[in-house]
Amino acid sequence: MVKFLLNGLWLIGVISAPCAFANSTDTDVQNSLNVIFLQQVIDEANAHDTVLLQDQPYIGNAVINKPLTLIGHPCSIIDAQGKGSAITIASSDVRVEQLTILNWGSDQYELNAGILVNDGMSNIVISGNNLTGDGFGIRADNTSHIEIYNNYIIGNKQFFVLDRGDGIYLKRVDDAVIEGNTIKDVRDGIYLESGKNSLIDDNHFSSQQYGIHYMYTEGDEAKNNVAVDVDGGYALMNSKRINLHHNRVDNAATFGVLLNMTNDSDIHANQVDNIVNPQPKMPTGDEGKSMFIYGARDNRIYENHFGHSEIGIYMAMGGEGNKIYRNQFINNQAQVKYVGDTLVEWSHQQQGNYWSGFIGWDNSGDGVSEQAYQPSDHLDRLYWLYPEAHFLLKSPVASLLRWTQQQFSLLPEAGVIDSFPMTSASQPSLIENNRPQSAQQLLSK
Template sequence: MERIIKNTLLERRITIHFTNLKYTFIRKSPFICIAFAAILINLSWDLTEVDADEGSIPSLQEIVDRAKPGESIVLSDAEFSGPILINKKLTIQALEGVSLINESLEPAITIQAEGVTVQGIRVLQKQSGEESTAVSVQANGVVLRNLKITTRGYGILLRDSVDGVLEDNLISWDSSQGPSTLGEKGNGIDLFNSSDTRIENNRIVNMRDGIYLDNSKDLNIFKNKILGSRYGIHCMYNDGTKIIGNIGEYNVTGAMIMGVRDVVVSDNSFVKQRNNVNSQGILLYDVQRSIVEKNDIEGNRVGIYLERSSQNELRNNSIYRNFVGIQFVNAEKNFIHDNDFVANVIEAEAMDSESNQIEQNFWDTAQVLDMNNDGNSDIQYSINPFYRNLISETPAFQLFFQSPGISFLSGMYEQDNQHSWTTDSSPRLKLNQPVLTSNSIVEDKPLPDKVFLMIVSSMLLLISILTILYSRGQKT
C-alpha cells in the first residue's frame, strides 16, 4: 500500500461588506440578524485558527506514526520538522523538494527497526554538540540512499548494525555559522560494531573524518569521494575490509589504516594530501597480511607510510610527485614490487626496516643496465639518503634539489655506508603502465615538475656563483 502525502496550505479569504443596511430590516428581521452575527463570530474564530497555523511546519513524525508496518510512504514537495523515530519497518521515499529540518540536539532521523529504507530526503541538522547527528541507525538491514545531509554534528551514525547499505548520499558540514576547526566537527559516516555493511558512491565534504570504521569486519567501501577532512577513510580494527575505487583530495591523510588484517586497498586515488606536516596518501600502522595495489598516489607529502606493519604486499601503485615516495618505520617482511616511483623529491626513507623485499619497481632516478633483456636492471638501485639528511638539518637546501652541486656532493656520499641504504635488487627499466594525471604524466614525455625544479635550482646556483664572484671583484 502506498500513501502519498502533499503539504498544502488552504487559503481562505472572506470579505463581507455591510452597505445600505436599513434600520427597518433590522427591526423587522431580528432573528435573521442574530443568526447572521453568530455566523460571523464562528467564521472569525475559524480564520484565527488558520492564521495561527500558517507559519508552522508539519511534523513528519505524525505521518510515520499513522503508517502501518511494511507500508511505503512517498513525500513530495514539502518541508517537515524533526526529529523523527522510525521503530517499524517502513520505506520512506522523498521526491524532489522534500526537506527535514531538525532544531533539536536529538538525531533528525533515528532508525530502530530492521529493514527500513529512507531515500531522497534533504536533512538539515541545525544544532551542534558532541552527540548531535543527522541520522542514527541502530538496526539491521537499513538502507539510506540519496540523502542530502547538512549537519553541525555527525552525518550518519551506525551502531550495532549489520547488512546495511549507504549509497549515493551527500554529507557536508554546515558552514553557514562561520568556520569551524576539525575538533568541532563530527565524522561524515561513523560506523562501530557494524559488519557486512556496504558504503558506496557517497560524497563527503569538510567533515572531521570522511568515513570512520571501527571494530567491524567484512566492510565494502567503494567509489566514495572525500574532500577536506582529517582522514578521508579512517579504518581501525576492521578485518577483511575492502577499500576500492575511492577518491580522496585535500585531506590531511587520504586513508589511515590501523590495526587490521587481510584488508584490500585497491584502485583508489589519493591526491594532494600535503597541507599538514603529517600528511600522507596512505598510512598503514600495525597492518598485517594486507594488499595495497593499483592506487594513484600523487602530490602528497608522503605517498605511502608504513609503521609497525608486516607481511603486506604493495604492488602496481603509481606514486607520483610526492615529497617522500614511500617511508618505512619499524616495518618488516613486506613485499614491495612493480610500483612506479616518479618525480618524488625523496624516493624512499627507511628507519629500522631492513628486512623488506623490494624489487622490480621503476625509479626515475635509477641508473640501470639490462644485459639479458628481461626488462629489469642487473644493477641494484640503492636509494641515497644524503639529500634527506641534508634537508632535515637545513630545510632551505630544498631549493637546490637536483642541482649540479647537490648531485656532486651526493655522489661523494655514496662511498660510505651504502650497505645500509634501502635497495631495490632489480629495478625495472620501464613504467608499469603510463599514468595520465591532472598534469598529463605519460611514459614517453618529460616530467614538467622535475624539469622545472632543475631549471630553477640551476638558476639559483648560477646567481649565487655570480654574486660571489662580483663581491670578490668589488673588494679587489
Template sequence: MKIMRYILFLLISAFFMPGVSEAASILQTEIDGAPNGATIEIKEGEYEETVVISKPVTLEGKGKVLLRSCETDPVVTIRNKGVTLKNIKVEHCGDEKEDSAIYVTGSNHILKGLNIKTKQIGIKLDNAHGVTIHDSKIDGINRGNGLDLWKSNRNTFDKLTINNVADGIYLEQSNENTLRRNNIQDSRYGMHLMFSDDNIIDDNISRFNTTGTELMESKRTVISNNQFSSNHNSVNAQGLLIYLASDTRVTGNEFVSNRVGIFIEKAENNHLDSNKIMDNFTGVQFLKSNGNKVVNNTFVGNVNDAQAIESSNNQLNRNYWDAASKVDVNGNGESEIVYTADPYFLTLTADIPEYQLFFQAPGIILLQNMLKSPADQLLVDSAPLMNMTMKVKKEASSNFSLWIISAMMILASFSLFIFGRKRR
C-alpha cells in the same frame, strides 16, 4: 481597548490554529500508522521535526523535501530491520559533540539520495549490519565525522560525496565493510580505520585532506584502484598511513602530490603492488617496520623515492624508478644495475630546509655518492624495471613551471656572482 482586542485575537488564533507540537508530529503519525512494507511519500516542503522509524517501511521524499532540527536527538533515527530512506535533505544544527543528523542501528537498511548538512556527525552507525548507503552527500564544518561506525559489520558505502568533516568515513571495531567510489576532500582523514579487519577500500578519491587514509591496528585490508592526491597541507600529511597494521594489500592505486605517498610505521607483512607513486616529496617511508613488500610499482618525480629508519627485511623488487640508471643486457626487462634509494637529501633538508633549493644539483648528488646514509636507511631494489608498470601522464604546465623555476634559480645565481664581484 485596542490592547484588549489584540489579546483576544491572539487567544482566538491560538485556539483555532494547530500548536507547534501537533504540527511537528505529522510525519511521525504517518510512520506510526503505516503497515509493514508500506511506502510513505513526503510531500515537497520543509519539516521542523525529528522522526523515529522502527519497522520495515520506506520513507521517500517527493520533490524538494527538507527535514530540519536543532535538538540533541537525531533528525532521523532508524532501528530494527529493513528501513528504506531516500530522496530527502536533512539538516541538523545541534552542537553537542555526539549529535548526529541520522542515527542507524539494526540491520538491512537502505539509505539513498540523501543530502545531509551537519555541525557534528552526518550518519552514525551503531551496531548496524548489512546497511547500504549510496548516492548521497554529506557536508560538515570540520567537527564531526561524515560516516561514523561503531561495531558495525558488512555494510556498503558507495558513491558518497563528503566534504569538510573531521573523518570522511570512520570505522572502529567494524569488520567486512566495503567503501567504494566515494569522493572525500577538505577533511582531516579521508577514510580512517581503527581496530577494524577485512575491509575493502576500492575506487575512491581522497584529496586535499591531511591524510588520505589511515589504518591503525587493522588486519587484512584491501586498498585498490584509489586516488590519493594533494594530501600535503600539513607537516604530518600523507596519502596512506599504515600504522600497527598487518596483511594489508595495496594495489593499483595512485599516490600523487602528497607530502608522503605511503607511510608505514610499526607495521609488518604489508604488500604494495602495481601502484603509481608520483610527484610526492617522499614516495614510500618506513619507520620501525619490518617484513613488508614493495613490488611492481612505478616511482616518478618524487623528491625522495623511499626511506627506511629503524626498519629491516623490507623487500623492494622489480619496481620502476625514474631516478635509476638502467642497463638491460639480457633483454628480460630488468636492469642489471641495482637501484639504491638513499634518503641523504631528505635527511639533509630536514636539518636545513633551505637546501631544498639545491634539489638534483650536481654538488648534492656528488655529496650523496661520497657520504652514504646509514645502512638501515637504505632500500635496495636488486632488479629495477626498465619500463613503467603504470601509465604516467605528465602535465605540460608542470614541465613549463619546472623550466621557469630553473631559469629563476640560474638568474639568481648569476646575480649573486656579479654583485659579489663588484663588492670586491
C-alpha cells in the same frame, strides 16, 4: 494535511507549488505553511508500509520504530531545528531514501546525526539523501547489513576540522556497503571502527581530515574512491586483511596511504599524487608522504603510482616485513625515507619497482636492470638524523660526497635496496569509474 492511499502506498502531505527552498540550508520550517511533524507521519503508518513524503518541509527529531520505507522528493525537507538527530532508526528493515535533511545538532557525545541507527538494527538502506549539518552525517553502532549509497553529505566548514562530525561513522558494524557517496567539509569522510567485511566503493571525498579511516577492522575492501584536497587519503590503523585498490588521492597534506600497525593487507593499483605539506613543522619530519608505513608488517604493496610528493614512501618503527614491488616512484623530492638499522629489500620474485631518475642497464631486455638501486644513501640518512643540516643538501660539497659514494658498489649495511629495478614505467592502473578526479571538478558539483 492530505492522506490518501494509491496503489497500496500511503501519500502524506500537501499539494504545493514547485519547491523554492530545496537548496537552502537555513529554511525556517517551523514558520512555513502546512508544516507537518515527521513523527506524526511515521506514527500513522503501519509496519512495512511505504510512505511517500510530499515536496514540503517537515519537522524532524523523528524516530522510525517499525519496519518502514520512507521516500521523499527533492523538496521533502526534514529540519531538526538545530538539536538532536533529524531521524533515528530504531527498527530493523528500514529504508530512508531521497530526503533533504538539515540542521541537526552538533553534540557528538549525544550522537547527534542526520540519520542515527540505534544499536542492534539490521537490514538498513539509506540512499539518495542530501544531508547538511554539524554533527555526524550518518552514524550506526552495533548493527549489521547496512547499505549507504548515493548520498551527498556536507558538514560545517566553519568548524575546526577535528570538531566536525564524520560523514559516515560506523562502529562495530559488520557487512556494510558504502557506495557512490559524495562527502565534504567533515572530519573523516568514512570512519569504521571494530567492524568486519565492509565494502567502500566509488565514493568522493574533499575538504576533510581523512577520506577513509579504518580502526581495528578486518576483512574490508575499498576500491574506486577519490580523495582530493584532504589532510590524508586512506588511513589503515590497527587493522588486518584490508584490500585497498584502484583508489586515487590528489593534493593531500600529510599522506596518501597510511599503514599504522596494520597487517596482512593488499595495497595495490592506487594512484597517489601531489602529497605536499604546505605548513610543515621542520625539522620534525612533517613532509607530505605518498605512503607512510609505521610498524606495519606482512602487507603486500604493489602496482601503485606514487608521484610528485615530498616523499614517496616513509617507513619507520618496524615496517620492514612487507613485500614492496612493481610500484612506480615518479618525481618525488625524496623517493624513500627509511628510519631503521637493517637492510630492506624492495623487490619480490625478481620484480622490483620503477624509479624516475634511475639510469640502469638492461642487457637481457626483460625490462629489469641488472644494476641494483639504492633510493636513499648514507648522505640522506645523515640528513634525517641531523635535520638542522638540511640546508647543505644541495651544496657542492654534498654533491661531491654523493658522487664519490656512487663510485663504489659496496652493499650498504642499512637502508632500502631494490635489486631488480624496472627500467620503464608501466601504464598506470586507472580508476574503474568515471567520477570526477580533481578538486575543481568535485567542488563545482
